Amino acid sequence: MAKAKLPSGPAKGAFFCSGCGTELMHWAGRCPECKEWDTVVAAPSESNRSYRSNRTYEARALSPEEQARPLADIPEPDIAARVRVPMPEVARVLGGALVPGSAVLVAGDPGVGKSTLLLELAEKLSAAGSRCLYASAEESAAQTRLRARRLGAASPGLLVLARSGLEDILAECRRTGPAVVVVDSIQMTWSPEYPGAAGSVGQVRQCAAALIREVKESGAALFLVGHVTKDGAIAGPRVLEHMVDTVLHFEPAGQGAYRQLRAVKNRFGPTDEVAFFEMTGTGLIEIPEPSALLLGERGEARPGAAIFPALGGSRVLLVEIQALAAPAAEGYAHRRAAGLDANRLHMLLAVLARRGGMQLAGCDVFANAAGGLEVPEPAADLPLAAAVASSLRERPLAAGLALAGEVGLGGELRAVPRAAERVREAARHGFRTIILPRASARGVAPAGDIQVIGAASLVEALDKALA
Ligand SMILES: Nc1ncnc2c1ncn2[C@@H]1O[C@H](COP(=O)(O)OP(=O)(O)OP(=O)(O)O)[C@@H](O)[C@H]1O
Ligand SMILES: [Mg+2]
Structure with missing residues (x-):
């Protein structure tokens, strides 16, 4: 159906959203388009319209280097120009090295x-010869x-600038x-050229854009530090994540002093690598050996715990999957998962009840991947089901046991990728038995003293695990 034509009203554009650029007739506390608060500002005067979203753009004749040309005619960038990252775990998450002209949001x-x-990182880069x-x-510089x-960062060549003005930072980039x-951080960087206070959506977006433009031209690699809001999102416009090449999250890993760095977006490398500090x-x-750290916090064998060799990018991490099944206090039973897929937990509980004959109807079930890790793999199904069964029966799993396997709705076990690597990592850390889906166990070469057991179904695997 054709859209009804609206009667023409007063000219739009007295205000605009500094986040998404939407023009408005009236000021509003919240942009009706992008739903961000405090982003609507008065439109700049006609003489200074440069940051209006619908500014006119006068095309000029492009030079031969700027014009569109066949892919084959574009020279390949020099791989050697990549900046080596002297912190191996950071390099792992970045995908090897730093690409000149790229922007990374941490x-x-x-x-x-x-x-x-x-x-x-800056000090080590500087000590390794990168300005x-x-x-x-x-x-402040003194802080x-x-x-x-x-x-103990003592590289004399590291340049420190204690300024929040965008123009000062750009000027020092050009000079040095x-x-x-x-x-x-990018939230504290500010320019009088743009509307709003430091940290407002418009400021963050425009300052990030100016810095990214600068490094694209100069060939430097840029790291932007970003704050996270109460609900875990990166403060500022969502678009910031699209503007940069790589987004890294730096978070606590479990209790205490451990931290993890993981890529949630990477234009130049994988996004499933995790580094621990x-x-x-x-x-x-x-x-460099996070499995030892993750297992180190485990303590005595107890009901409701199963060890899962999980894929963490290019390596395997031994993660403890925990479950607690307890009679629900009253009424509705709660099912919660932390670091694991809650939908898969629900599915597994139904399979355990139907195929394994377990009485889970009146039980609260809580599941957790220890160490604050995210374990999104379907291969975590079998250790999760084994942890639930072990908790329900109040019996620990067999000592020195690891498990991996995807569970189907029929209770069958489905093959897991990179089974041999999982077996090797479990063997390296002294595990004596690993239960895998039969299809995965068949082709696996023996590693160390570990016994590889193949199971066709969840029920068969649980019989062996709880023996
Ligand atoms: N002397 C110290 N010994 C041990 N840990 C310390 C010490 N001083 C600081 N820390 C640790 O460093 C953390 C602060 O680190 P840092 O300032 O790098 O964090 P940040 O993420 O940049 O914080 P902000 O968001 O405030 O900028 C503290 O929370 C603390 O855990
Ligand atoms: Mg800080």
Whole structure:
């Protein structure tokens, strides 16, 4: 149906949203288009319309390098120009090395250690010969110096700039010509050219765009530190995540001083790699063997715990899957999953009840991947089901046992990818038995002393696991 034509009213555009660019006739506390609060501002005068979304653009004749040309005619970038990252765990998450002209957003909760991580990285890059500019919009140069001393960061060449003005940061980038620029943080960077206070959607978006433009031209690699809101989103416009090449989340891993860094977007590498660190008085220490750390917190064998060799990017991590099945206090039974897929938990409980004859109807069931890890793989089905069964029967699983397998609705076990690597990692950490779907167990070469048991169904696997 054709849209009804609206009667013409007063001219639009007295106000506009600094986040999404929507023009409005009246001021509003919340943009009706992008639903962001406090983004609607008065439109700039005619003489200064540069940040209006619908600004006119006068096309000019493009130079031969700027014009569209066949892919084959575009010279390949020099791989050697990539900046080597001297922190191996950070390099793993970044996908190897830093691409010149790329932008990486590192987001995390207040106090998680973002500045510590990036100051350490900047110092190590600088010590390895890459000119590095660390622009701190939040701390003074003296505070940064103090932190550097605590971290034992002593590279004399690291350039520190304690300014929050965008123009100052851009000017110092041009003057010093760094290979890597760190801006800590993008929410505190501010320019009088754009409307709103520091941290407002418009400021964050425009400052990030200006910094990204700058490094695309200069060939430097850019790190932007980003704050996270109460509900875990990166503060500022959602579009920030589209503007950068890589988004890394820096978060606590389990209790205490452990941290994890993982990529949620990466234009130049995988997104399933995770790096682990320990926060100490002298800075962050990389943990190259996270399985040992994750297993170290395990303690005595107890009901409701199963070890799962999970895929974490290019390596296998041994993760404890925990479940607690207890009679529901009254009425509706609760089912909750942390770090695991809640829908799969519901499905598994139905399969356990129907195929395994387990009495779960009146039970609360809580499931958790220990260490604060996210375990989205279907291969976690079997260890999760085994943890639930073990909790329900109040009997620990067989000692030295690991499990992996996807469970189908019929209770059958389906093959898991990279079974041999999972077996090798379990064997390396002293596990004596691993239960896998029969199809996966068949082709696996023996590793160490570990016994590989193939099971066709969930019921068969549970019989062996709880024997
Ligand atoms: N002397 C110290 N010993 C051990 N840990 C310390 C010490 N000083 C700071 N820390 C740790 O460093 C954390 C702060 O790190 P950092 O300032 O890098 O965090 P941030 O994410 O940049 O915080 P913000 O969001 O405030 O900028 C503290 O929460 C604490 O865990
Ligand atoms: Mg900080």
